[in-house]
Amino acid sequence: MTERPEFVRELATDNAFGVVQKPLTTFERIWNQGYVRKAAILVVLALVWELYARWVNNELVFPTFLATVDAFWDGIRTGGILQRAGHSIRILLQGYAIGLLIAAIFTGLAISTRFGQDLLETLTSMFNPLPAIALLPLALIWFGLGTGSLIFVLVHSVLWAVALNTHSGFKSVSNTLRMVGKNYGLSGLGYVTKILIPAAFPSILTGLKIGWAFAWRTLIAAELVFGVSSGSGGLGWFIFEKKNQLEIPSVFAGLFCVIIIGLLVENLIFRTIEARTVRRWGMQT
């Protein structure tokens, strides 16, 4: 066998290359935007809804998309759907805030003492699987028919999800980062706020999102059971009322409103927080 010949090549000069980088087409650039793709999905879903409802052709069972939008618009103008939504959101925010506060206290205890950690782990494994709505009958006895009961079940639905995620986030902070923090002479509160919280932020954010979704679900469900607090009920009660009056398009409009608020909070609030924090920091792609 003969030896293979060696060779050395002259490299092509820069201007000899053809296209090395070329800009994406306009369509590609538009399609790369997340909200464009998601909007397209929503349009397709609305279309499928409309076609199916027309095929069913029974407004009492399944009103069309357009009828629902119409009822929604009507609800906004005269039926006070925004007021109802505002009422729900106000209660929701109260419950959410109190839940976060208690979660912060529990996780604070859990990271500073071993007993606190055992306490949190036991409590979360006990109460996290318990549906908040199952506590509603008890809450009604304890707090009466009113905002107090709603807030109690809300706190229960937010607290464990947030505490669990935050705590597991803290536990997974890398040992190197911990040592770096200690190296700067940080300790106590400074160490927690300047090292642990930002380092665990992806998990904390997930906890906040899950907590929000749980709270929203629990609230609508609780309002469906009883919504008459201080004279005007929330969105859940709106849905319940309209069902009793057999105004099915309005029932759909109520659900529609729940969905829209969910989409807005997820895409405007949480996505913005994500883009400004964990994505910019390369902690999430």
Next chain:
Amino acid sequence: MTALLDVRGVTLQYKTRDHLVTATYRVDFEVLQSDRFVLLGPSGCGKSTLLKAVGGYMTPVEGTITLKGREVTKPGPDRMMVFQEFDQLLPWKTVKQNVMFALTSGARMSTRAAEEKALHYIDKVNLTKFADSYPHMLSGGMKARVAIARGMAMEPDILLMDEPFAALDALTRRKMQDELLQLWDDTKFTVLFVTHSIPEAVKIGSRILLLSPHPGQVKAELNSNGQDKIDSATGMALTEKIQRMLFADEVEQVHD
């Protein structure tokens, strides 16, 4: 000349899930001002554990560690650590903010002074163009440079480096070694450097402490001029001499 760092009779132990491991046994050494002091030994000789103890992350079960006459009890900014891991930079801060954060929280400097100093040291490691980049946008070598800039900007009494270049590719590693020596020529900082690579120890170190494994004990302390000098008594190059000392038993076995 009195020692800057005095490690005297230090025995270190740590617990794993089911064992109590003695990492080092009665280790003594002294680091003088502007030393490039290298802890060298095979894996299992407790060199990283020893560095952690100097950093204040571990307490010796026997013996004392004193820095400038004060006993080391906890971590502090007078002993800045440079780690091997790429995640030692805070990912939520830019390069400049990472260096500044060390200065404002560790050295309690004002923001303005910290910024000036941070930019000065970032420039020293040739990363001025990347001052506003986040760590995840940098290569491994650049991250190591930021960590060194951060450590040096604090102007600690002693800089502790735990195999800082071990995770880098060979070309980058050589470049980083050269840069570190150049930085030392500029500022003559004191550094305690852990490595398992004999050529790296000979190149970086001015004084090399050889540790034997399981548990780590002092085998020898040698001088180096960075040139792999020939020992006049034995005619052996320094790397070869170290090789013989660390692996004497295995060499004999081969000759049998």
